[in-house]
Structures are given as structure tokens and as C-alpha cells.
Amino acid sequence: MEPWAFLLALLLTAVVAGGIGAILGLGGGILLVPILTMFYGVSLRYAMGASIISVIATSSGAAAAYLRSGLTNIRIGLFLAMATVGGAILGAGLVGVVPERVLELILGLALAYSAIVTLRQLSLEIPENPPGDALAVRFELGGSYYDERLEREVTYRAVRVRRGFVAMFGAGLLSGLLGIGSGAFKVLAMDHFMRLPMKVSTATSNFMIGITAAASAAIYFRRGDIHPLIVTPVALGVIMGAYLGTRFMTRLRNTTLRKLFLPVVFYLAIAMVLRGLGIRWP
Template structure:
């Protein structure tokens, strides 16, 4: 039976809702599932899939960041400072993507999925910020801050370090985000947490705000190039948003470890499929 456009829209909303639900339960955006589903199941051109995914990334980022900004968990000054690099990286990635062979995009996507699965396996619980002294840039821009991320909401002071190195790493994260249509939170968070000394909870919240800014830069270029098909982007944005909203509500009532293991298996399977497509 041929798939009608209506059925396609309904299936996309449903698949995207599952992706958004799973993604929000494990702290990853829906993009890592949406792009493989569009390319492997519906045989959509990977560049159209990336364009649609970027819209989804912006929608989920904006929704999450809206809540986190009002809870005072986003480090807005740091986000804007690092967004200079991520948006420039996103523009570079969007401009370069046209010249990158499709096979390379599939292999790169598989590599990022594999990395995300390993990072999830090795995820450590929230720890106190590592001791260290802030650098001159952080001091000049007032990036050292306090946030209610200690035990029982206790306010913890932290100093931001290696600001310039952080900028360089974020530029790379922006390029990857634009090439693959993913939020690249898996790259942003460790950069802020491990490299720059930002507490994990603040790094996650700050990343969720930056992801939207980054994706907006590349999505604008994809839009002007005709690589955002409204019939693909719209149902996915609605589905992922609905799934992510439901996921945020279910967060406390599901077994996080089981969901996380399930997601790691999904990531591994999808990574192998994308790799096969890349080398086919």
C-alpha cells in the first residue's frame, strides 16, 4: 500500500514523539533519532533530513531553555560568550555541508552516535565543581558565578577557566551541529563541565539554551537553500516537542537506568545502520 501524504505526516508525528520522549528522558535531543529515521526508513535525502532536524532542535531547545532560564539555571553570560563560536561554527558547517559527500555525512553521524552512546555509559553523577582559578577572559567578562546546584539547592560558587580553549571546542561543536542537524549537547556539556569547570547541571542548562542559537544560524542557511521542506519539518517539530514535553513530566516516574540502557542499544543499532549506509 503506498504511503499517502496524510499517513506520512501522522507517522512522522508519532515517530518524532517517541524520539522526543526518549531523548528528553536521557538528556539527548531528538535529532539523533530523527535524522536516521528519515534517511533509513523514509529514504529522505540526508540534507533535507538535517534541515528538518535543525528546526526540531530549535523547538526543543527553546522550550527547555525557557523553563531553565526562569529557574535561573542557565548561565546567560557564558552562553552568549560561547555562542559567538558555536554560531560561527554552525555557519561554517552549513556552508561546507553542500560540498561534503553524503557518504561522509552518514559515517560522521555514526561516529557521533557511537560517541554519544559511550559518553552515556560513562556518565558520572553530579560532583562538586573542580577546583581551579578563573582566567583573564572569564574575569573580564564576569563569567565566574554562583548557582543553586549544591545539595538541597545550596548555592555553589564556581570559577570559569580555559575560556579561549572552550571557544575553540565550541566552534567545532557548531560545525558538527550544522553538518548533522543535531544539538551537539553531547559536545557542549563536556566542554563546559570538564574543560571549563562549570558544574554539570549549569553546563546542561546553558547548553540547552546555546543549542537553539547554534541551530538557528545553520537553519537560516538551510532555509535559504531550499533544504527545509515544510512537510517534513513541521510534523517532526510537533511530534518531538510533544514527546519531549511528556518526557519532562515522566522524568521522575520512570526507571532512568532502564531507559538509558535502552537508548544506548538504540544508538548502537542506528550507528551500525548509518555506518552501513555510509560504506554501501
């Protein structure tokens, strides 16, 4: 492939990944790492470096749009960011110690768990709003937003905050280890453990992934994992895709978001587990 064609292909791929990432709260990184390695033959370390930078770009674009729409809950995002940043710093420091196949296997298994949990609540539109636990009440971890699709105001409050906090530490750890925004796991923690509406989970995830990624980006840069010729088209494409994705997401139902979320995660889970086991697929 000619160099210009390779760069153009990276740009277009990043647009799609950024759009999907912004809609589903994945940040695009969880898609870009396997796509760059499996389809473009990019070294995992460079794919992780490009992904971590693109995650920051996605967060900057998507989070701004979601803040205007009222979907992003900054209070919840900053509270949980304490866990994700700590995990990201620890994970980034362990990258040179853990073999690539182990990293791929960890990612695949974590994605498979995410998909199974999501499948169990596929038809849930708005979670029931039980009284929040003590931490949710103390830190006011709740809010409301106007749902354009349902045409009504939706009020919510977090529950099982401690479980969500622990899950977020694990999400940050995976972010640092694998060079992704770990948006899938952030969405899982907020949607499943803390019982937040799916739209709030994805929007708040987009806000958080940039914080988590920035915490470990300096380590990747110092190791030389940030390749300019790969990072530049990927970051530009992801920003464009994120802008388009945010405009589309607000018009979807929460159940539709889960249905879009599920096949992407299942596919990536299977692909990464097989690669971790040494099986080249697709």
C-alpha cells in the same frame, strides 16, 4: 503507508525524540536525522532540513522551562555561542561540497568519541569545584541552582574554558554540516572539558542549540531543504516532547542523565558509522 499514517508516525516519533532531546540536551535533531533516514526513507537533505527547524522549536520550549528552574546559565551559553555560531555558518556552507556518506561517517565517529568520554565519568554526580581559570573568573562563568533530587543548592564554576570554546566551534561546525543541534557535543564540552554539572550542561545546551541552528537554517531554506510536509509534524511533535521532557529532567540525578545519554549515543554512533561505510543497518 497512507499519507495520514505517515504524518502521524512522524508526529509521534518527534514527540519521543523531543522528550529525549530536552532531557539529555540533544535537541532531538541528533536523533531525528538518523531515524528519518533509516526508518522512514526520507532523503538526508530533507531530514537535515526538518531537523534544523525542530531544533529551534525544541530550544524555544525547553530553554524557557530550564530558565525558570535556574538550570540554564545564560552567561555561559552566550559566551560559547560565539564559537558555535561561527562553526555553524561555516559548516552549512560546506554541505553541498561534502558527500552524504562522509557526513554520516563524521557524525558516527564524533558520537562514538562522545560516548567513550561519557563512559569514563559515568558515576560522577557533582564535579569538584576547583578555582576557575582566568577566563572563567573574568567573565563570571559560574553559578548555582537548587537541585530538587539532592535537595540542596549546587554551586559551580567553569574550568578549561579555552578547550570548551574550541570544542564548541567543532559542535557548531557539525551542526551546520549535519543539520542537527549538535547538543551531544555541547553537553560533552561543558560536562567533560568545563566540568559543569550534567544538569547545567544539558539545560544550557538546550538554550544554545536554537541559536546555533538559527544561524544555519536560512541556508537550508534557500537551498530548498525545508520540506513543509515533513517539517510541520516533526516540529509540532518535538515541541510537545520537549515540554514533557523538561518537567521530567529536573527530578533526575546527574548520574542518571549520563546513563540515559550513553546508550542513545552508542546506538546512533554505530548506526551512522555503518551507514557511512555503505552498510544498511538496521
